[in-house]
Amino acid sequence: MALNLSRKLALAVGIISVGMVVLYLSLPIVALFLRTSPLLFYTSVQEQQVIDALVLSFVTAGIALLVIIIVGTPAAYFHSRNNYHGKWVVDILIDLPLVLPPAVAGLALLLFYGRMGLFGKYLHIFGIDIAFTAVAVILAQIFVASPFYIRNAKSLFGQLDPAYEQTALTLGASPLWVFATIALPLVAKGLVSGIVMTFARALGEFGATIMVAGNLPGITQTMPLAIYGAMEGDFNVAITISILLVLISFGIMAVISIITRRKGLLD
C-alpha cells in the first residue's frame, strides 16, 4: 500500500514537472501566434523590411556556415588526430563562444575589425572598412556559431578508428587523399546535425552582430535585429519575423530529430 502511494506520488511529480516544462516553453510562443491573424501575418511578411531581413539572414548565415565547414572540418580533423603543445588551450578557445556573452564577443570583434581596431586600422589605410557592413554580420556569426560545428566534428573524428586511415596510408594514399576519401566520408552523416545547429545559431545571432555591425536596414539588419528595430516601430513586423523564426527553428529541430532517429545514420 505504501509502495503504491510512493509510486503514485512519483508519477504525479513526473507528470507535473513535464507539464510545467511544456507550459513555460510553449505559452510564450503561443502568445506570439495569438497576437496576429493570418491576414496580418500575410500582409506584414510582404513588407520590404521583412523580406530584406529574411534574405540578409539566410545569405549571411549561409556564407558563415560555408566558411565554418571549409575551415572547421580540417581543423577538427587535425586537432583530433594530433597531440601538440597548447592543445588544451585550443580546446577551450573552440568552446569559448558558447559561454561568452554575445555582447562581449561583439565588443571584441569591434576592437579587432573596427576602423580603429587592431586589424581594422590597417584595412582602413586601404579604404576597407569591415565594421557596420554585411561582412561584419558574417564575422559575428562565424565567431558565435563555429563551436556548434567544430565540437561535433572533433568528437566524430575522435571516435573514428585510426586503423582505417592507417590502412589507407599503407596502401599508398597521401594524408590529404586519406582525409578526403576515408575520414570525411565515414563521418559525413554525423556532421549533418552539427551543420544544421550551426546554421540555426548563425541565423539567430543578435548580441555580437548589433555591436559590430549595427542595425542598418537592408545592410546589416538580420531577422533578430529587425525584431529589435520593429519593437519601436511597426509591432506587427516584429511579431511576423518572430513567427517566421519560430517556424524555421521548429523546422530545423524537426530535421535533426528525424536524422537522429534514423538508426545508423549518424554512425
Place this chain on the structure above:
Amino acid sequence: MIEFQLTKRLRDYTLSLGLSVQGGEILALTGKNGSGKSTTLHMIAGLTEPDSGFIRLHDRTLFDSGKGLQKPPEERHIGYILQNALVFPHMSVRDNIVYGLRSRRVPRPEIDKKVAGLVQDLDIGHLVGLNAGQLSGGQKQIVVLARALAIDPDLLLLDEPFRALDKDVTQMVRETILNEVRSRNIPCILVTQHMDETLLPGCKVCRMDEGRIVEG
C-alpha cells in the same frame, strides 16, 4: 628479403629486436597481449617511429636512425592487414580492392586487369559488386587481403588474421595467404597471440615477451 633491427622505449619496457625474413617465407610473431608484436608491425609499416635502428626491404632502406631516414607509410610499398579486417565500409568491394591502385594513379586498364587477376586467384567474383559493409568476417578478411595484394607489395604484414574466424574460414584464409606469399615470393610477418603449430606449416615462429624475442 626484409631485415630490421629496432629499438623503441615503450611505457613498461624497451622493445628491442632484430630479425630477417626471406622472400616466400612466413615469420610468425607470437606472445601474450602487450608483448610488442603489433608495435613491431606498426614500426615496419611506418605508422610508429622507432627510437633507433634500421629497416631494409630488398635493396631499399625504409628507416635508418643513423642517417635520419624515415620513409612515410605511403612510400613503403607494404601490404599491411591490421586487426579486425577493416574494409572501408562506405565503398564497394571493388572500390576497396582498387583503393591503393587509384591512390597511386595506376591507369584504368591496368587496374581492370589487376582486379580480374585477383578476383580469379582469390575466387571472389561473387563479392565484387557488393557493398563492403555487408560482408561476413571471412569475406572481409579475403577482401582486405585482395586489397593489400593489389598494390603488389614487397612485404606482407598480417596482424591477427585468423581472429574471430571460424575453423573452415581460417583454413581457407590460411591457404590463401600461404599460396600468395609463396607464388609472389614475398616475405610475410604474421602476428598472432596463440600459434597453432599446424596453422602455417613450414613457417618460422618467434615468441616475444616484453619487447624481446625469447624463443625461436
